[in-house]
Every structure is written in C-alpha cells, then in structure tokens.
Amino acid sequence: MNFNSIEFLIFLPVVVTAYWLLPFKARWVLLLAASLFFYMSWNVWLIILIGITTVTAYVAAIAVSRTDNVKLRKAWLIATLVICLGILIFFKYINFLLESAVGVIRLFNAGQADIVLDIILPVGISFYTFQTLSYVIDVYRGDYPAERHFGYFALYVTYFPQLVAGPIEKPGTLLPQLRTEQKLNSDDLLEGGKWLISGFFRKCVVADFCGIFVNKVYADLGSANALAVFAASALFLFQIYNDFAGYSEIALGSARLMGVKLTHNFEKPLTSASFTEFFRRWHITLNQWFTQYVYIPLGGSRCGKWRRVLNTMIVFALCGLWHGANWTFVLWGLAAGVFVSIESLIRRPVRAFCNEKGIDLQSPGVRFIRQIAVFMLFVPCCILFRAQNVAEIGVAFTRLFTAWGFGGEYFAAAFQSLGMDGGRLIMLAASLAGMVLVYRLPRGDSSPSLPLSGGYARVNYNCTAAVFIYGALAVAFCWLALLAGSDVSGFAYFQF
Amino acid sequence: MESVILSSPVLLCGYMAALALCVVGIVKKTGFWLTALSAIVFVGTSIYALLSGASLEEAGIAAIIFLCVNIAALPRGRGDK
Numbered sequence: 407m408n409f410n411s412i413e414f415l416i417f418l419p420v421v422v423t424a425y426w427l428l429p430f431k432a433r434w435v436l437l438l439a440a441s442l443f444f445y446m447s448w449n450v451w452l453i454i455l456i457g458i459t460t461v462t463a464y465v466a467a468i469a470v471s472r473t474d475n476v477k478l479r480k481a482w483l484i485a486t487l488v489i490c491l492g493i494l495i496f497f498k499y500i501n502f503l504l505e506s507a508v509g510v511i512r513l514f515n516a517g518q519a520d521i522v523l524d525i526i527l528p529v530g531i532s533f534y535t536f537q538t539l540s541y542v543i544d545v546y547r548g549d550y551p552a553e554r555h556f557g558y559f560a561l562y563v564t565y566f567p568q569l570v571a572g573p574i575e576k577p578g579t580l581l582p583q584l585r586t587e588q589k590l591n592s593d594d595l596l597e598g599g600k601w602l603i604s605g606f607f608r609k610c611v612v613a614d615f616c617g618i619f620v621n622k623v624y625a626d627l628g629s630a631n632a633l634a635v636f637a638a639s640a641l642f643l644f645q646i647y648n649d650f651a652g653y654s655e656i657a658l659g660s661a662r663l664m665g666v667k668l669t670h671n672f673e674k675p676l677t678s679a680s681f682t683e684f685f686r687r688w689h690i691t692l693n694q695w696f697t698q699y700v701y702i703p704l705g706g707s708r709c710g711k712w713r714r715v716l717n718t719m720i721v722f723a724l725c726g727l728w729h730g731a732n733w734t735f736v737l738w739g740l741a742a743g744v745f746v747s748i749e750s751l752i753r754r755p756v757r758a759f760c761n762e763k764g765i766d767l768q769s770p771g772v773r774f775i776r777q778i779a780v781f782m783l784f785v786p787c788c789i790l791f792r793a794q795n796v797a798e799i800g801v802a803f804t805r806l807f808t809a810w811g812f813g814g815e816y817f818a819a820a821f822q823s824l825g826m827d828g829g830r831l832i833m834l835a836a837s838l839a840g841m842v843l844v845y846r847l848p849r850g851d852s853s854p855s856l857p858l859s860g861g862y863a864r865v866n867y868n869c870t871a872a873v874f875i876y877g878a879l880a881v882a883f884c885w886l887a888l889l890a891g892s893d894v895s896g897f898a899y900f901q902f
Numbered sequence: 903m904e905s906v907i908l909s910s911p912v913l914l915c916g917y918m919a920a921l922a923l924c925v926v927g928i929v930k931k932t933g934f935w936l937t938a939l940s941a942i943v944f945v946g947t948s949i950y951a952l953l954s955g956a957s958l959e960e961a962g963i964a965a966i967i968f969l970c971v972n973i974a975a976l977p978r979g980r981g982d983k
Binding site: 607611829837840843844846864866868869872873875876877879880883884886887890 | 934940958960974
C-alpha cells in the first residue's frame with residue numbers, strides 16, 4: 407500500500423477517524439493493528455522479520471536495563487546488533503556480496519558461474535532496523551529507559567506513517583508521544599492537512615513528472631548529448647528530493663492528524679551553500695543517526711585532520727551502502743564524502759582569505775554563487791545515484807564530458823532526448839514553481855508569529871482554504887494524467 | 903500539441919475570471935465568499951475544459967498556478983498591527 411494509492415486514501419481517514427473515536431487505552435491497539443495491516447499489505451510474511459527485530463530489541467533493552475554488569479550489558483548490545491544487522495545484511499546485501507565475491511573469483515577463474523539467492527527485499531528494512539538499533543543503543547548508554555509495555559514498543563517500531571521510509575525516530579521523540587493521550591484539536595488537523603497537500607504535491611506532481619524526462623534519457627544514455635545528461639541528472643535531483651521529501655511530509659501529515667509530531671527530514675537542502683550544509687539538511691534523521699552512532703564513536707572531529715577525513719569517508723561510504731546494495735551507491739557516498747572532506751580541509755584557509763579580502767561568505771550575493779556551485783557539483787554526483795551499474799556511470803560521464811556542442815540543433819537534440827515539448831516545458835516550470843512555493847506551506851513560515859486579526863486573518867483563512875482546494879485539484883489532475891500515461895511510480899526510497 | 907485552453911476564448915475567460923476573483927479577494931481582504939466563488943468558477947471551467955478535450959496536464963497546470971497564487975498570498979510577517 408503505497409502512500410500514492412487509492413488504498414491509502416481510504417486507509418488513512420478510516421484509521422484517523424477510528425483513532426479519535428476510541429478511548430485512549432484502546433488507541434495503541436488500533437494503531438498497532440493498522441500498522442501491521444499496512445506493512446503486511448506488501449507481503450504477509452515480512453511480518454516475521456520485523457517481529458524478530460522487535461522482540462530482540464525489546465528483550466535486549468529490558469535485559470540491559472536490569473543489570474549493572476558492564477560485560478553483560480555489552481553482550482546484550484552486541485547480540486542485538488548481530489541479530490538485527492544480520493537480518494538486514496542477509497536480506498539486503500547477500501546477493502551484492504555474492505556478486506562481488508564472484509567478480510573477484512572470476513579474475514582467477516573466468517568460468518565461475520553467477521550465484522544469486524532468490525530473496526525478496528523487505529520493504530523499509532533499513533529504516534526500522536536503524537530505528538530499533540537507536541533504541542537499544544540509547545538504552546545501553548542510559549539515554550532512554552527501557553520500554554516495558556511490549557505493545558507500545560511494537561508500535562514504536564511499526565508506526566505506519568514512518569515505517570517504510572522514515573523519518574528514523576529516536577525513542578525519546580516518538581515513544582513519549584505515543585504514550586501520551588492526544589487531544590483532538592484543529593491546529594493539528596490543519597497542520598497535518600498542509601503537510602499532506604505539500605507531500606502529495608511533491609510526489610504526485612513534481613517527482614513523478616521529473617521522472618518522465620529522467621527515465622527517457624537514462625533509457626538511452628548512449629545517444630544523449632551532454633546537455634541532456636546534465637539536465638536529466640539535475641531533474642533526477644529534483645525527482646529524488648521531492649519523492650523522498652514528499653514521502654516524509656505525507657508521513658508527518660498522517661502522524662500529525664493523530665496529534666503526533668514527527669521529525670522534519672528535509673530543511674530546504676537545495677538552497678545549501680556547502681556540501682556540509684547540504685547533508686545537514688538532507689535526510690536529517692539518517693545523517694543524525696550516522697553522526698551519533700558511527701561518526702562520533704569513531705572519534706568524530708575531535709581527532710587529527712586526516713583521521714577526521716577517514717571518519718568522514720567511512721560514514722559516507724556506509725551511508726551510500728545503506729541506500730542500496732550496489733557499488734554505484736558506494737561510489738556516490740564516497741564522492742559526497744570527498745566533497746565534505748575537502749570542505750573541512752579548506753574551511754580555515756578560505757575563511758582567513760575572505761577575512762583578509764573583506765569578503766562576507768554569508769552575504770546574499772556570495773551565498774547565491776556558493777549555492778549555484780554546490781548545485782552544479784552535486785548534479786554529476788546524481789549520475790552515480792541514478793545509474794543502474796558502474797558501466798552506465800561510465801557511459802553517462804563519457805557523454806557528459808565529450809558530447810558538448812552549441813546551436814539550435816544541439817538544443818533540439820537535447821530536448822528530443824528528454825522527450826520535452828512546449829506543453830511539458832510549461833508543466834515542468836509550473837511544477838518547479840510549485841515546488842519552490844510549497845516550502846512555505848507547512849513549516850510555520852505560513853503561520854505568522856503573532857495572531858492575525860482583521861483583514862489579514864481573513865486572507866490567511868481564505869488562502870489556506872484555497873490552498874487545500876487547488877492543491878487537491880492539482881494533485882488529482884496531475885496524478886490522473888500520469889496514471890493515464892503509466893508514469894506513476896512508487897516511492898524511490900521504499901527500496902532503501 | 904496544441905493547447906485547448908489557450909485556443910478557447912470561453913475557457914480563457916473562465917480561468918481569467920476565477921483568477922480575478924481570487925486576486926480581488928486577496929487584495930481587498932474580503933470574506934470567504936469571493937474565494938469560494940472563484941473556486942466554483944475554476945472547477946466549472948476545468949470541467950468544461952476537460953469535456954472540451956483539454957488534457958489533464960493542462961487542467962493540472964491551471965490548478966498549480968492557482969495554488970501558487972494562494973500560497974504566495976499567505977501572510978508571513980507579524981500580521982495586522
């Protein structure tokens with residue numbers, strides 16, 4: 407049951423209505439049942455895997471909290487890591503590991519046959535595994551008390567709005583909210599509705615529409631010129647951003663309708679003026695997870711310069727691998743790590759130089775130039791993320807660096823590769839303009855800091871109502887148009 | 903592909919009227935009735951456009967434009983002092 411499906415549009419109102427009608431003590435049962443139903447709608451048997459992870463973490467956390475014996479606590483933690491990560495590695499990475507091993511063996515024995523296990527990739531396994539691990543590690547560190555109520559803990563792991571693609575919530579942010587009796591109030595419903603409109607707009611209008619052009623170019627990279635490859639990669643950045651941010655916003659909106667505030671996963675990453683800033687704003691909960699549970703334990707930035715670079719590269723390589731069992735993702739992670747490392751190495755000399763010359767790095771003009779530079783450098787990295795294999799990366803970069811030209815014919819060829827015509831160009835421009843503006847919708851930017859009165863209150867009320875009407879119409883029209891052309895796609899991050 | 907909306911004066915007038923009502927409602931800070939009237943005109947025009955052979959994408963673009971206008975008009979600052 408994808409978020410952008412008719413089933414979910416029926417499922418969500420039913421669950422939300424039942425949630426508010428039920429007494430507080432029965433709500434967790436409803437939410438747990440709904441979450442399990444939601445997850446089992448992909449594959450009934452996947453419940454066994456999430457069940458093993460949940461029970462393991464629940465038992466281990468209680469065991470850790472009951473003893474002061476350091477060795478025993480560590481043993482429980484290691485056992486949990488082995489079981490949970492073992493499940494993740496087996497189901498997500500085993501074929502990748504086998505394929506890589508076969509590749510190495512073929513260097514010595516060309517006749518080595520492929521070894522592929524027939525395993526399905528459980529939806530959202532990376533998300534709920536990381537969320538569960540954050541709980542056990544927090545309990546081990548004494549940052550959070552072990553949850554005694556199995557029902558609430560199971561709900562924390564399986565909570566349907568964020569189960570299959572995050573945000574990855576720390577126990578301290580989600581569990582207390584699930585345990586608190588939420589009161590029905592109009593602010594939550596309004597904010598939830600805004601998040602939903604924004605999320606569906608991002609996914610059903612912007613991401614899916616950008617995806618049409620991206621898929622067209624990447625289906626025939628060999629005949630695309632440099633401009634087409636660059637444009638497709640830039641559009642892929644918009645696609646993946648809106649796809650995932652859209653999912654996160656639908657998750658935020660769905661939870662908010664039930665009074666629960668999930669963590670924001672994106673904070674305008676495309677306006678970042680540095681790579682460090684970009685990854686601080688992109689998939690925030692995952693990057694915080696890696697920072698807290700990998701980067702800092704490795705020594706973080708409180709060690710020598712080169713050790714810090716090494717730590718950064720390790721974290722980004724793992725982050726890339728987390729995204730998918732493919733060398734393309736590892737390469738993407740390493741490329742991002744190189745940019746972040748270079749930034750950290752040149753930060754001081756650049757600041758000193760700018761101070762000397764009187765250049766303000768945060769002034770609007772300089773910041774705009776930095777934003778453009780980050781965007782232009784990040785777009786080629788997107789090739790690594792989008793390509794199906796290393797060979798495709800080679801083709802894409804070859805075209806990007808060699809197939810340059812200028813003039814009417816060249817631009818026409820690029821447009822043809824993208825499948826762009828006048829109507830679609832207008833549609834794309836409208837989508838991207840909408841993408842820029844929906845930033846304002848649910849983040850509090852649209853909620854003035856002081857209560858409005860008089861005419862402003864009326865404008866606020868009217869425009870909010872109009873946003874719901876036109877947002878719903880825009881999503882419905884575009885979704886149906888894409889559906890008619892079989893261009894509707896699932897959420898890209900589900901595969902992660 | 904030729905645009906059905908841009909080539910039909912009736913549809914253009916309908917959308918322009920809806921947009922004008924919407925903008926007047928925002929500028930004059932009127933009650934909800936003007937916004938509602940604008941939305942009704944918009945929906946009516948869109949239905950007529952679809953029945954006249956306009957594509958869903960075209961109707962979608964019109965809805966996105968109206969959405970953008972209304973988001974842009976949402977008050978941001980400290981409000982009415």
